[in-house]
Amino acid sequence: MLSESSDTHQAFFSTRANEATKVVNKQFSEFKGYFFLKELNNRLLEENTRLKNELASNFIEPDSTRTNLVDSVVQSNKLQKRKFTFLPAMVIGNTVTLPNNYIILERGEKQGVKKGMAVTSPSGIIGVVVDVSENVSKAMSLLHQNSRVSVMLKKDQAAGSLEWEGESPDELTLKNIPKSSTVKVGDSVVTSNYSANFPSNLMVGTVAAIEKESATNFYTLKIKPSARFYQLQVAYIIENIRFQEQVLLENKTPAKQ
Numbered sequence: 001m002l003s004e005s006s007d008t009h010q011a012f013f014s015t016r017a018n019e020a021t022k023v024v025n026k027q028f029s030e031f032k033g034y035f036f037l038k039e040l041n042n043r044l045l046e047e048n049t050r051l052k053n054e055l056a057s058n059f060i061e062p063d064s065t066r067t068n069l070v071d072s073v074v075q076s077n078k079l080q081k082r083k084f085t086f087l088p089a090m091v092i093g094n095t096v097t098l099p100n101n102y103i104i105l106e107r108g109e110k111q112g113v114k115k116g117m118a119v120t121s122p123s124g125i126i127g128v129v130v131d132v133s134e135n136v137s138k139a140m141s142l143l144h145q146n147s148r149v150s151v152m153l154k155k156d157q158a159a160g161s162l163e164w165e166g167e168s169p170d171e172l173t174l175k176n177i178p179k180s181s182t183v184k185v186g187d188s189v190v191t192s193n194y195s196a197n198f199p200s201n202l203m204v205g206t207v208a209a210i211e212k213e214s215a216t217n218f219y220t221l222k223i224k225p226s227a228r229f230y231q232l233q234v235a236y237i238i239e240n241i242r243f244q245e246q247v248l249l250e251n252k253t254p255a256k257q
Contacts, residue, residue: 064111067236084199087112087237092136096169096229101141103127105235108135116247118197118238124226125149125204126235128197137237143169143229151204152192156181159192162204162223169229172205174221181219183210189223196246199238 067086093104107113109132117129119139127139127147140147143164151174152159158181163173177183187207191198209222240246 066112083241085112085239085241087117087239089113089137089235089237091232091235094229094232095141096143099166100145101143101169101229102130103139103141103232103235105129105137105139105237106135107237108133108137110134112239113137113237114239116197116243118195118199118240120198120202120236120238121227121232122234122236123203123228125191125198125202126227126229126232129237141229142172142225142227149198149204150192150194151189153177153181153183153207154188154190154201155183157192158183159194160218160221162189170224171208172223172225174207174223175218177219177221179212179217179219183207183219183221185210189221196240196243196250197238199240 065088067088087107089105089107091103092106093102095101103119103126105113105119113129113132115129115132118125119127119129125142127141127144128149129137130140131138142149142162145164145166147162147164149162150159151162158177160174160176163175165173174189185207189204189206191200191202191204193200203226205223205225205227207221208224211220211222213220
């Protein structure tokens with residue numbers, strides 16, 4: 001009534017109404033902006049995720065390079081033929097604390113990997129391929145209770161079987177070294193000529209302890225592996241071109257006379 005009958009009162013109440021409306025509108029705007037900002041942040045997060053997924057570092061092309069190793073057994077240069085092929089691979093999975101450990105390699109059937117191929121690190125041998133998919137392979141680590149590798153003492157080439165007894169990843173066991181061998185702690189151990197998987201003279205480790213078995217004519221040696229199983233990053237998968245030929249002949253049952 002006052003605002004209708006008096007211009008002064010009308011101006012007063014109009015000003016107060018505008019101020020009240022301004023406060024309400026501001027609060028509503030802030031309230032609405034809060035939810036809009038949250039939606040905007042979600043959109044930015046999704047956009048950042050999409051951009052990150054498109055980064056070149058998230059993509060990798062399987063390595064298809066090959067390095068050849070000539071069979072050192074052949075003496076004449078004119079007769080030398082390739083026997084081993086080295087295939088580089090990234091280690092993308094590895095266990096060391098289980099009773100039976102495996103190594104997962106980012107290289108598979110499409111890049112030339114087959115079951116039975118040997119695997120070595122830059123510092124020493126680490127296992128044998130037991131399963132293969134298109135782009136990934138699985139190797140039985142030396143730290144596996146079913147692992148058996150023919151190795152020898154580098155000094156006198158006395159050969160034996162390298163195993164793992166499931167205790168420490170820093171200790172392998174070498175059996176069947178004859179007591180006629182002049183083995184000492186610190187002697188180097190390398191792969192032997194008898195392995196169908198590994199080339200000879202690849203580094204395996206060093207003798208850490210010597211156990212004399214009184215009931216036999218053999219030593220049991222504790223070997224410190226040269227490969228650092230805790231820190232595997234890269235590996236080389238080794239193909240023996242004559243692997244199938246050698247294995248088939250070894251497993252062939254002799255014909256009855």
